[in-house]
Amino acid sequence: MFDTSNYANAYFTSDGKKVLLRLNNTEAQLLGLDDLTTAPFEIDGFTLAKNEGYNGYKPEVTLSDNRIPVWRDPITLNFIPEKEMSNHIFKSPDGKYIAKTQMKTILFNRLTKSEITLNEANEIRNKYNWSSDISKEEKDIIIERRKQLAENSDKQELFGKIIDVCRNLFLNVANEEEKKKRCNRAIEDKIEWYITKECDFASLIIDRLGYVCYRKNEDNAEEQRLLIGRSVLYLNYVSFSYDSKYLSFAAKMNTDNFRSSQEGVFEVFDLEKEEVLNRTENVHNHKLWAVWMTMFSKNGDVAFYDSCANAYLKHKVDNYNHTEEALGKSLLCFSPSGKFIACSDQNYIDYTHHPNGNWGHQPSGNVFIHSVENFSECLEQYNDLGDGISGVAARAGSVSSASFSQDETKLLVVGTDGVVVIRNLKNTMGNKKKHTNIELRY
DSSP: OBOOOOOSEEEEOTTSSEEEEEOSSSEEEEEETTTOOEEEEEOTTOOOOOOSSOOSOEEEEOOOTTOOEEEEOTTTOOEEOGGGGGGOEEEOTTSSEEEESSOEEEEEETTTTEEEOHHHHHHHHHHHOOOTTOOHHHHHHHHHHHHHHHHHSOHHHHHHHHHHHHHHHTTTOOOHHHHHHHHHHHHHHHHHHHHHTOSOOGGGTEEEEEEEEEEESSTTOOOEEEEEEESEEEEEEEEEOTTSSEEEEEEEEOOBTTBOSOOEEEEEEETTTTEEEEEESEETTEEOOOEEEEEEOTTSOEEEEETTOOEEEEOGGGTTOOEEEETTOEEEEEOTTSSEEEEEOOOEEOGGGOSTTOOEEOOOOEEEEEESTTTTOEEEEEEOSGGGSTTTTTTOOSEEEEEEOTTSSEEEEEETTSOEEEEEOSSSOTTSOOOOOOEEEO
16 A cells, blocks of 8 residues: 655554654544555644654754754654753653753862852852963963862872773783883873863863753652762663663763863763663773664663664663663664564764765664574565555655554654655564564555
8 A cells, every 4th residue: 555645643542553643733534454445533632752762853954053962752753942941851651760862061160069150150160270371470370370289189089080091091911010110100291281281270160060950740859960970971761660660871071181072971870779780981801882773672671872883782671781782773663562673774864974964863774683592683674665566665765663563563753855755574583373464554
């Protein structure tokens, strides 16, 4: 069957026997997969949100005046204006917890271990920094001021960022004594440089910290903060486990004087014990790029992907300590049982390296079905969008979202322009009864 209508979204019914094709906020059609007939479905007054399998908003990036990230509502497929971001939240599947879509940023004094105001931060900068046109006399006064601070401060607290950078320079040195000697020499040289040569000494003292803000979804519940890190560029995604015991976030860090690349970070946090279970910045000896999205299965396993695009999977059974990879893949969704994952290959090209202005997530109509038991293995692959369907290539070039039927025998895929494809799956059935071959395109 083929239908030229543009559907805003599509959903399986809970029994997997019908598909709801939504035209707009008030009109929809109910398609029966047995008889392939459609009937009008009145949705005015109903909320068509997927309570299972989609517990947040997918981030995307588009070119604007200041290249800020923008977000797309998964229900309407419309972009969310930045001024309206505060009206949207991440929500746990059972509704117990909510998290803000925008991170909280504070200025932090490393020496006093306290949050400071912008005015207080500027006072520190005026006291310990200098400009390029400063006189020698003024510069000598500030250098002496820096030396006095260094003498009266804990070395790790004041120069901790320098120490961390220098330690990372010699990770590949096998001889421990030689590594320590070279590291200490580098630290002393760098400290001397910051005291006598570096204009921005205050950056050693002041951190700009980013936090995930979350709370219980109750009246008067106190907002909690979860530290993302220093110099966070974007908080891209927050997800909750189905039992509301765990929170995970995906973020991208920014470059600063002590970080030379825009790295990604992924973290799993225990909401009950209020402790970090796993923080991932490196996987198999390579750093993560910007981490875009994270999602839990009903079994408690968690997946995320970065800009490469590489998809990663961590299992609840080993406390999220081991990481499996599916190279070249981005995530779409878990199956209801949590045994399978649908992926695509929509990698990311950053703004400074784009060909002919084509930057951001790269479109792809490919869908790959992976097994959670052996995540690196692709069980089956389809391309029913773009070149995969004759006559539709100009309209549907990329996968927007996907969903498994409840019995995991069918996959529903929605293209970025509203083209809907429903197809049978070959390798997810196990001992399930063989079904009639169905492949529908809308």
